[in-house]
Amino acid sequence: MLIGIDPLLGPDLLHALASMGHGDELAIVDANFPAATMGQRIVEVRGANSPALLNAILSLFPVDTFIVPAVVTMEVVGDPIAVPAPVAEFAAVMRERGLGESEIGRLDRNAFYARARGAFVIVRTGELRPYGNVLLVKGVVNPEPPRES
């Protein structure tokens, strides 16, 4: 446990987040996702759903502003305009984090898999609902004084 750090962010996930540079990608995926096959690096967080992980990760992770969209979800197979519950919750998390203006893109299933294969890290959650997948592109932190706490 660390001061001010979301308890969902354990040692391995913090290491991955801090290792990433701008343009590197992170995928948060549901419990059925073939993470062990596709992931170059995998962190398991079984005890939380995908929107909770998005919320925790966005507490530290700067979303890219050069690449648009820098946040991408997976389309429902056969119904590309559907908004599954986890995807609606991702948008709510983005709004709560002050990222309501960020465009959330969509990729069909196979295109999402291709992006996930190239991701720096795949975070597999305990999300049991389908389509609980979201990919983020890391941006930069501009110079500012370290946080006081």
Place this chain on the structure above:
Amino acid sequence: MLIGIDPLLGPDLLHALASMGHGDELAIVDANFPAATMGQRIVEVRGANSPALLNAILSLFPVDTFIVPAVVTMEVVGDPIAVPAPVAEFAAVMRERGLGESEIGRLDRNAFYARARGAFVIVRTGELRPYGNVLLVKGVVNPEPPRES
């Protein structure tokens, strides 16, 4: 780079900090310290001095309140009441971090080595001044809402 995280805290140091539990100890040591011999786990941060590392680590690290002193420095050999410059700066960092009431203990050189050998991690800095060594005991973070940012 991560939002609100001191840039001195890289992936390996974040991993170590988050891995530690209460009662685990961390030693910040100067550039001459035999860290590779004594350390069970070592993180090198060559570009900063020891007080800068103490400041960065205390931004996330809860100092123990059960074990007193939970912060310990090394006595000057042959002059145990001397206060070397890095030790004076450690105290200033503690005050700036709101830990001015915390007792800073002292150990003679060999006793400090013995503690460092048992530490969870040794952080070796670029500190070129002698006696730039300080050992911290980790405490707990009490439940509170995750940091908003």
